[in-house]
Each structure stands twice: as C-alpha cells, then as structure tokens.
Amino acid sequence: MTSALLPNELWGEICRHSATSELFNLSLVSRVIHDIAASFLFHTINIYILHHVELYIDHPQSTFHQLIENRVEHAHRSWGILNKIVTDVRFASFVKALRVHAASEETFEILSIANAIKHLPNLRSLHWFHTLLPVVLCNEMPKSIRRLHVPGFFSLSPFLRPPCNNFEELYILEELPRFTDGAPIYNFIDKEYKTQIVPLFLENLGTLRNVSLSSADMAALPVRSFENLSSLEIYYRPMSTNSGLDLVLRHISNLTELALTGCVPDDFLMTLEANPSAHPHLHSFCITSDGSTPKNLAPAGLATIARFLAGRPELKRVFLDVVTTPWDALIDTVLVPSLSKLPSLVTLGLQVRYPALPSTLQTLCQVLPPHIEALHVLWYSDLAPQGIPLIHSLVEGVSHCPRLSYLSAASNDFLPYGEVASLVSELANVRTVSLDGYLWDIDVGGSTLPGLGPDKTATQWSDLQVESCHEGSLRHPDDYWLFRFDSNDESTNLSYIPDIIPQKGRAWFNSLRESCFVPALTPGESKITRSDVAMGMQGSMPTPGASAAPPSLFTQTPGTMLPGYEFNASDADIILVPNDPEPFEFRVHKCVLAVASPFFRTMFSLSQPDNPGSDAPSLPLIPVSEPKSTIEVLLQFVYPIPDPPIRTLEELTTMLGAAIKYEFECLVTSLRKLLVSPHSLQSQPVRVFAIACRFDLDDEAKTASRYTLRVNVLDCPLSDDLKHISADSYHQLLDLHRRRPRTAQELTVYLPDSVKCALCTGSTHALFRSPKWWKEFESRAKERLAITPTTDGIFEREFLAGCANAAECQRCFESFCSAWPFLQEMKARIDALPATI
Numbered sequence: 001m002t003s004a005l006l007p008n009e010l011w012g013e014i015c016r017h018s019a020t021s022e023l024f025n026l027s028l029v030s031r032v033i034h035d036i037a038a039s040f041l042f043h044t045i046n047i048y049i050l051h052h053v054e055l056y057i058d059h060p061q062s063t064f065h066q067l068i069e070n071r072v073e074h075a076h077r078s079w080g081i082l083n084k085i086v087t088d089v090r091f092a093s094f095v096k097a098l099r100v101h102a103a104s105e106e107t108f109e110i111l112s113i114a115n116a117i118k119h120l121p122n123l124r125s126l127h128w129f130h131t132l133l134p135v136v137l138c139n140e141m142p143k144s145i146r147r148l149h150v151p152g153f154f155s156l157s158p159f160l161r162p163p164c165n166n167f168e169e170l171y172i173l174e175e176l177p178r179f180t181d182g183a184p185i186y187n188f189i190d191k192e193y194k195t196q197i198v199p200l201f202l203e204n205l206g207t208l209r210n211v212s213l214s215s216a217d218m219a220a221l222p223v224r225s226f227e228n229l230s231s232l233e234i235y236y237r238p239m240s241t242n243s244g245l246d247l248v249l250r251h252i253s254n255l256t257e258l259a260l261t262g263c264v265p266d267d268f269l270m271t272l273e274a275n276p277s278a279h280p281h282l283h284s285f286c287i288t289s290d291g292s293t294p295k296n297l298a299p300a301g302l303a304t305i306a307r308f309l310a311g312r313p314e315l316k317r318v319f320l321d322v323v324t325t326p327w328d329a330l331i332d333t334v335l336v337p338s339l340s341k342l343p344s345l346v347t348l349g350l351q352v353r354y355p356a357l358p359s360t361l362q363t364l365c366q367v368l369p370p371h372i373e374a375l376h377v378l379w380y381s382d383l384a385p386q387g388i389p390l391i392h393s394l395v396e397g398v399s400h401c402p403r404l405s406y407l408s409a410a411s412n413d414f415l416p417y418g419e420v421a422s423l424v425s426e427l428a429n430v431r432t433v434s435l436d437g438y439l440w441d442i443d444v445g446g447s448t449l450p451g452l453g454p455d456k457t458a459t460q461w462s463d464l465q466v467e468s469c470h471e472g473s474l475r476h477p478d479d480y481w482l483f484r485f486d487s488n489d490e491s492t493n494l495s496y497i498p499d500i501i502p503q504k505g506r507a508w509f510n511s512l513r514e515s516c517f518v519p520a521l522t523p524g525e526s527k528i529t530r531s532d533v534a535m536g537m538q539g540s541m542p543t544p545g546a547s548a549a550p551p552s553l554f555t556q557t558p559g560t561m562l563p564g565y566e567f568n569a570s571d572a573d574i575i576l577v578p579n580d581p582e583p584f585e586f587r588v589h590k591c592v593l594a595v596a597s598p599f600f601r602t603m604f605s606l607s608q609p610d611n612p613g614s615d616a617p618s619l620p621l622i623p624v625s626e627p628k629s630t631i632e633v634l635l636q637f638v639y640p641i642p643d644p645p646i647r648t649l650e651e652l653t654t655m656l657g658a659a660i661k662y663e664f665e666c667l668v669t670s671l672r673k674l675l676v677s678p679h680s681l682q683s684q685p686v687r688v689f690a691i692a693c694r695f696d697l698d699d700e701a702k703t704a705s706r707y708t709l710r711v712n713v714l715d716c717p718l719s720d721d722l723k724h725i726s727a728d729s730y731h732q733l734l735d736l737h738r739r740r741p742r743t744a745q746e747l748t749v750y751l752p753d754s755v756k757c758a759l760c761t762g763s764t765h766a767l768f769r770s771p772k773w774w775k776e777f778e779s780r781a782k783e784r785l786a787i788t789p790t791t792d793g794i795f796e797r798e799f800l801a802g803c804a805n806a807a808e809c810q811r812c813f814e815s816f817c818s819a820w821p822f823l824q825e826m827k828a829r830i831d832a833l834p835a836t837i
Helices: 008-016 020-026 031-041 052-056 061-087 089-094 107-118 135-140 193-203 215-220 245-251 299-309 327-339 358-367 384-400 417-424 454-460 477-486 490-495 503-516 590-596 598-605 628-638 649-661 665-675 678-683 685-694 698-708 720-724 727-746 772-787 797-807 812-818 820-831
Strands: 044-049 097-102 125-129 147-150 169-172 178-180 183-185 210-214 231-236 257-262 284-289 317-321 347-355 374-380 406-411 432-435 574-577 586-588 621-623
Touching: 008 031, 031 089, 044 061, 061 089, 061 107, 215 231, 284 299, 299 327, 327 347, 327 358, 358 384, 374 384, 586 590, 586 628, 590 598, 590 628, 628 649, 628 665, 649 665, 649 685, 665 685, 678 685, 678 698, 685 698, 685 720, 698 727, 727 772, 772 797, 772 812, 797 812, 812 820
Parallel strands: 044 097, 097 125, 125 147, 147 169, 169 210, 210 231, 231 257, 257 284, 284 317, 317 347, 347 374, 374 406, 406 432, 574 621
Antiparallel strands: 178 183, 574 586
C-alpha cells in the first residue's frame, strides 16, 4: 500500500498543505491515506439552523432570491449532516470542530443539535453564533472540548455552565462589538457577571491558556489569574478607564499572542512595554480599533506601537486596524521604524479607513521585509477608478518579496476582478488571493462580469491555483491568523465558495450521490455546488441523505473508487505463484515488494537461477504457500491502489499471519490497530486476546485482556483461535479474572463511620450499624463484581437509587448522597487495580 512508501507523518503534512479538491483525490488512494485526508476534510463542520426572518434583513433586492435559495439550501443540508453524525460513528470521529449558526431557538432544532454533539467523541472546538448558548447544550457539552466560542456564556447560571476544567481557549463574544447600519451595539452583562467569572478563572488557572475578555473584566480579576496565559485578547469599551494592562503584562511570563480590540485610545497604548526582553516569545500582535476610537491617534500612541514592535526576534504576525489614522502617519510613525527590526515577520495586516494613494502603497512596499509571506491591505477610496492604480502599485511593490503566497486587498470601491487577476497572476509565488472577502464569484453583490467565473478562472489563471477565501481554506497557521481579523463579513465568507472542483472529483461525487444519497433539493440535481463544498472544513462533503454512508468514503469498497488492478502488468519483473489447484500467476514489480518488505528485499539481492528447460530469458517464478485469495488481498494492501475491506476477524487473522511471514511491517502495524478496534474489543474480546497471543502481540494482548473483564470468559463461545495460544497465556487470563474480582470485593467491605442514616442508624442501639442501603449495595456490588470485575454500572446513580429503594428506608437517599465522595474514592481504587495480564 502507499503508506509503505511514505510515513503517515509525511502524508499528514501533504494533506495539511493540500487544497480541498486535492484532498478529495488523496482520499481515494488507500484506507490509511483516506483517514488522514478525511481528518482534514471533515475537521470542521458548519451547521446552519436559520429563522425565516433572517432571510429578509439588510440585503439588496438584486441578491434577494439567491440569498433565500442559499440559506434554505444550507439549512436543508445541515439536517442531513446532523443525521450523518448520529448514524455514522466513523464520520463523527473525524469531526474536531463544530460551527453552529443558530438564528432559531426552536426546541426541536436545539435538541437535535445537542443530540448530535453527544455523538462527537473527538469534538474539541465549538463556535456558537447569533443566539445565547441554550441550557440543554451546557448540560450535554462533551469533556473533550478545548475551545469554546459563544455569546452570553457567562451570563448563564454557574450550575448550567459546561465543565471548564479542560478548556484551553475561552472567548466571550458578548463583549465584542456588533454593527448594524454602522452603529455599534454592546451587550452589557448584569452585576452578577463578575461574581461568576472570577471563581471560574481562579478554578482553572492551571489549564486555561487562551482568553478573550473585556477590559472591565480584566480589571476585576486578580493579576495572578493571568500568569499562565499564552494568548490574551482584550476588548476595550468606549469611555473605559485604565484596565491595568501594564500590571497584567508584567505577570505573564510566557505570552505569545496579544490582541487589543475595540476602542483603543492613546492612554491604553502607553501601557505597552517597550522593552523586547519583557516578552521575548511574543509571535503575534494585533490592534483592531472600531469607530468608537477617538479620531486620529496621537503621534505618541503610534510611536508607542513602534517601540513595542521593534526588536522582537520571534514576532511573526502583526495586524494593525487603526481606522482613524491616516496612511502616511501609520507608515511613517509605525512601520518605517519597526519593520526593519523584525527579522521573523512573515504575516502583516493593515486596515486604514482613509483614502490611499499609489505613492502611499509604494512606500509601504518599500519597507516590507523580503521574507514576508502573507499581506492584507484595506483602504478607502474617494473615487472608484483608483482601484486599478492602487492594485498596480501594490503588485509592483511586492514583486521583491519572493516568499509572498497570500495577498488580500479590500476597499469600499468596486475592484475589477478580471484585471486584478491578470496582475496578480504575474506574481510567481502568490497562491491564495482575497478581494473584498470573496473572489471568482459573479453572483455576489449584483456583479456584472459576464466572462469571469470558476471555469474561466481554472483555465485562464491556472498557474494562480486559486483557493476559496475563507478560513477553512487557509492551511498555513499564519494565513489563518491573518484571515481571522480580515474576515469582517462572516456570512459572505461562509456562504459564497468558489466551485472549482476538478472534473475527476466532480464525476466521482456525481456517481456517489446517484448510488448512495437522496437528492438534497430536487430529483434532477446532480452537480456539485458551492453549498456542497461549504459544509465541511471547506465543508467538503456531499449532502448526506437519511441513512447509508458512502461506501467509498467509509467502507473502502473497491470498484467504487478506482478500477480493480489485475496484477498482470506487462513491465513486471517477477512472478508470484500461489498454492492453488488451478495455476495462476501474479505478475508484480520487485521495486514495490522490496520497499514494502525486508523479506523480499533480501531475496531479490540474491542471484536468481533461470527457469530450467527454457533457452529464452523469462521472469523468475516464486512459489508461495498461501492461496490466491490471500496473496491477492496482500498485494492490494501493498500496491498504491485502494485497500480491500477486512470485515471479519477470520480475514484479519489470515492477513496478519501472511503479513508477519513476509515482513510487511507497515501492513502489520495497520492490522494490529484494526485488531484492537473498539468494535472488535467490545463484541469479541476473548477472540482478540487469542489472536494477539498467537502472533506474540503483547500490547494488543494486554489491551484485549482488559476488555475481557467485561464478560465471563468461561461463558464465551469456543473458537479456533484458542487452539493457537499457549497454556501459559490462557492461565494468565484466568488468573486475572480470579484475582481482580476477589480484590475488588474486598474494597467494598469498609464504610466510614461518618456515613449514617438519620432513620435506620439514628437510634442508640443502631448507632454502630451500617445504613440499610449500604448492605444492599455491598451485596449487589459483590455479586456483579464476581462476574465482571469492573466499575461499570455499580456506581451509577440508577444502581445506587435501586439499592436505596430496596432498603425501604425513607432517609437512605440522603445517606447515600452524603456518601457520594466516598463512593467515588472507592470507584477510583477499584479502577486502579491491575486490569491486564
């Protein structure tokens, strides 16, 4: 298989820097590479649950009907994805981030999302847009969450908040500005907010690393709350007093990212530490000021920014959005003194809401370091025709930056995309381009460019390799960071995605949809649209139907992806002859087998005698003892073609024996992982243990022995796999099942004297007795531990409630509730017992 030629780590890096369409094609190669590509394709899923009112607000008439169609289509496809998450465990395991755009608060829709979230075992990031986080989602939040980004999170009761002890990032969106018709709207929290947020921060000082909060909240927290942070984003409200930023920065020893947003007046900038040694590891700095910032920052404030930036050896990313400062003041006061002193700078973003001149952009480009890789520039223009001269100046100015790969330009005037594309295509290394938030889409904003679209883009500017301009398309972390502050209109960036899927991927998806899926909107729809691509990370998955998963994505059935390979190549240089009644030959290549197997590499290094009785040169024949079916499946794994499915443990045992015999090390590693898959361990742990012992797989045998504790070994059906293990291995397993129940039962005998029942142990003569519920618990727990010596079930509230009910004591419920900490300690002691051979 292909993974035998390249390590998985290298395939991961290839997928990380691949476009969506390339990931589609990579997922067709083999099972291993499919899983690596799928982890990027389905990493982030967008769910749209929209209220009908959202379709009628602040949109021009020219795009009204298209907007309705796009929104309804997104919502329709979102229901299919929610169903896919619940019904397909394999697909759900790939999802690491969920972005929910929920403008509707219908109970059914919220419960459906909560049910889907419960089925995402590896979910690490949740972005919740538009509405407050519902209480039901707080209760269902998985503990795997590492990043929470929601509005109104801390306005909830502390009893309804999800567990935060494992959070690495925490963003409080209600403190960020919202703009409607140019007017900022601020959602202030009630007076109890600080009393809720302070204990939360103090409880999570050891794990919380990335925080976004307002300046008022920062002032309310103890300074020691910030000591362990690595990323800090502060939002300043208008008319805010000094928040103590200077004290906070002095107490953060490992700060790597700092962002100041909102109303950023001069007195806040003056608190920035100008000494580069204060934060030597700072690699990202951002200032994004809004319309509430006092007009024209004083030269002293701009000079403070320059002093703070200059001389920082590890500073890689800078984003300055100073809306009320002219271009010449920003360039002369900040950029000229500092950029030349930033040896590691690779990402720069500048946004100024003042008109720009070609000479201004030329001056900017002159001070750009040659190693810059990503550049974003936003300007305002008084006259629309100035768009092309400004782009000319920008493109000509950055021609001395050979490493520039991401270029973003935006303005308030209309940019003629066709001419801009021709200009940008002259830059040799630029691969990602963003113009006003969207590119190569003739339907957005009533644009009338008849010749410009995805097809023409792919042909006329094929060297540009245009990617969709939203955060899912930016593989490089520096580009992602830049786009985070660049994307002002999120609905545009998430809704309008270029349709530039190659024909190979398009044909594959068409056949896949016809054979596996119910059409999403109309029976006649068969082509891939922008919305198809918008659902996954770029949203790259076809529209799921009501049930089955696509076989080529999740079961890897050969034939649905690529035509079968017959192993009869004309350029073969070796022949494998299987042990079959009917003669058959596999014409294969030495180079493939030699790379994948040290066994064959050593064999081919030896001299091979010619076939006896033949004068003409012929290919060497190598007879093997395995039948044709086994050798064919083995070669399908080794060759760079789709891996065949392995559906049963019998097939896996056969292939594992052959792979070990011929030293196909990468295949052995993959089969070992498949052997201890959750399905096999839960359904047939004894068989998995026997197979692992047969092939001396110690780690897998120990893993399987732990799962056998959930069943009675002597009651399991006999299988041929047990014939191949030693008496020593089987004795170790039986000894584990003998020792662990006995030790676990001994731990359930002791009850602290402090655990009493006010009724059944409240009298003087019953003072030294145990509560009745404990006697029921001890009896039932010992009975269950004798069969399955694990804590599964016996410490659940349902089991304990049953013990209290059986005790027939009205106060025993209060007693076992008071004993809950002790029961948890007992559970921990039982779980800590040896669980493997």
